[in-house]
Amino acid sequence: MKKSTVSKDSEDSQPWTEKYRPKSLEDVSAQEETVAVLRKTVLSQNLPHMLFYGPPGTGKTSTILAIARELYGVENMRLRVKELNASDDRGIDVIRVKVKKFARTVISKNTRGPPYKIIILDEADSMTYDAQAALRRLMEDSSNTTRFCLICNYVTRIIEPIVSRCAQFRFKPLDTSSSKSRLEMICAKEGMICDSQTLDELVRVSNGDLRTAITYLQTANTLFKNEMITLEFVRELAGFIQPDAIEQLIQSAESHSFNKIENTVSQFFLSGYSAVQLLFQIQDQIIYDNTGRFTEIQKAKIAMYIGEIDKYLSEGCDEHLQVLNLIVTISKNISNYETMDFD
Structure with a gap:
């Protein structure tokens, strides 16, 4: 009973962007074409190196994590998946040490999933040229045991030798109806009082970034517990200019x-x-x-x-x-x- 209470408290304290992150490919919003192709790839269990690009908050990181969860199961993800934020670890030393070390680790044959690991490099467009050049060589040398997934907002900042080695998937900005339906689902689960007009404004001021919209919604819920979320507050929260x-x-x-x-x-x-x-x-x-x-x-x-x-x-x-x-x-x-x- 005590363990269950601790688990619930932990979930309640989670950022909503993590709490409501898609758990499977079917949960990813408004990326039907991309998800359809990835679904076939997952079924074959033969992933290529991948490059996900598009505006922030469109589901790029959630999609690759959902793929990893389906391939390996939650219990094996820690051993088989390495996630790095390239904007924090953007230099060549990170590629030579952290990424190279994980790419060369041996996989146990007794674990679930295909015989390769996945390395996720989020915000890869922040990596230096030297780091990208080193990554290109590592992608070639470890292709039998490791798949790389690069995630970025601007594909033009990724060097051509890396782009040519990856299957490219463009994530389009979320349409208003998809974002709104996701926010309505969160409001219903959290017991929030928020009318349709306010949700429309929340989507608009987030500029198609669902992650930002969910963060605004959680902030509003903290300040207006059991009260109606107002249009004016949403605009003020988003830094709306009069x-x-x-x-x-x-x-x-x-x-x-x-x-x-x-x-x-x-x-x-x-x-x-x-x-x-x-x-x-x-x-x-x-x-x-x-x-x-x-x-x-x-x-x-x-x-x-x-x-x-x-x-x-x-x-x-x-x-x-x-x-x-x-x-x-x-x-x-x-x-x-x-x-x-x-x-």
């Missing part, structure tokens, strides 16, 4: 005054808003504007600028300078000015 703040940035761009733009951008960051969240919202506000405020060509150019700024931010550039750059660029684009008023 439309008025975005409108002020656009108006400063329309003023063509650098001083006004600089002051507005400074005030924006003093309010505690995120540059990344701004990119999502300002793009929607401009691209879907139907008031005639922007021409279609201007919208296309602004979308291109937003993509460039997103790249710079992902590389660690200063948020303030990049938002300032974006608003100045928008100002030039909507006026066709090459110079600005610095008064």
Whole structure:
């Protein structure tokens, strides 16, 4: 009885992203084509090296763990599966020591499953070039005893010799209905009170990332136990930027005054808003504007600028300078000015 109570307490304290992680391939949401191919591969028990890529929170890690669970069973996964986060262990020494050591360990013939181990390298696009080159050689040398599964968001950051050695599986962003049905299931099991409109907003502010949406849901449940989760709280939790703040940035761009733009951008960051969240919202506000405020060509150019700024931010550039750059660029684009008023 005491053991059962401890087990329940442990489950209750789990992050919901782990508690509700898919346990089998059938539980993976909205990746029907990928799951169908992988299902046939699992039945043959002859896995190739694999490369899973796509946006975060779409089920890449959950899928390979579900495959490993079906191949080896829960009791043997610790011995047969090695999971590393390549963003933490990204250097060549990790490949030479941790990965190489596990790849060379001998498998007991008495254990369940095919005669090879699986090494999962999550966030493999964070690995250095030298580490990837060493991994390529290791993949060749240990192919009889080990299968590698590389997981990344950006497949273009993986060197071609590795890509060519892997079966590639693209995980598409989750559609609204799939994400919403998963959240509804969690709400029902946890006894949460959350209406359809709030769940729709939760999916939207998560930008197709189901892991983020579930994390927001757990946070909301902690703060609003046995109470209705409000739309306003979901937006606040996600760092939603008030439309008025975005409108002020656009108006400063329309003023063509650098001083006004600089002051507005400074005030924006003093309010505690995120540059990344701004990119999502300002793009929607401009691209879907139907008031005639922007021409279609201007919208296309602004979308291109937003993509460039997103790249710079992902590389660690200063948020303030990049938002300032974006608003100045928008100002030039909507006026066709090459110079600005610095008064």
